[in-house]
Amino acid sequence: MHKCIKVEDKHLVFYNDDGDFYDIYIPTLGEVRKQNGICYSEWISHCMDLTEMSNDLLYQLAFFIKKYTPLTTIDWQEQFYVVERASYLETLQNFKQEITGGSNENPVDELKSAMEISRDENSQELHIALEKVVKERLKDYGIID
Numbered sequence: 001m002h003k004c005i006k007v008e009d010k011h012l013v014f015y016n017d018d019g020d021f022y023d024i025y026i027p028t029l030g031e032v033r034k035q036n037g038i039c040y041s042e043w044i045s046h047c048m049d050l051t052e053m054s055n056d057l058l059y060q061l062a063f064f065i066k067k068y069t070p071l072t073t074i075d076w077q078e079q080f081y082v083v084e085r086a087s088y089l090e091t092l093q094n095f096k097q098e099i100t101g102g103s104n105e106n107p108v109d110e111l112k113s114a115m116e117i118s119r120d121e122n123s124q125e126l127h128i129a130l131e132k133v134v135k136e137r138l139k140d141y142g143i144i145d
Helices: 042-047 056-068 076-100 106-122 122-142
Strands: 002-007 009-014 017-027 034-035 038-041
Touching: 002 056, 009 056, 034 042, 038 042, 038 056, 038 076, 042 056, 042 076, 056 076, 056 122, 076 122
Parallel strands: none
Antiparallel strands: 002 009, 009 017, 034 038
């Protein structure tokens, strides 16, 4: 499915093959949330929870945020580390469910499975790999140099 963002009037309009499915008023793009001293985009944090939003669209959104609010204090590396990590964990969970044939496991097996995923998600190798992916994608989308 092809997805893209277009600027229309004072809005960013998100499109898929069925037409537009979301829009953001451009003057609100600079809204940030500070957590533990790090600034995150309110819009990216919100949109990453929407099922229609792919990581590609979130990077496109970041491009527009940077374009329309060049003095933003968003920590792009941290912002997209959260995005990529959530995407990785969702993919891992879906893959695990496909292999096991869904949730026919008993509660003890489900707990063991969750513990394995938890161990995987906290590995140093994963952290380093995700940081590298984020940096490359931020450069590819022109968000950082």
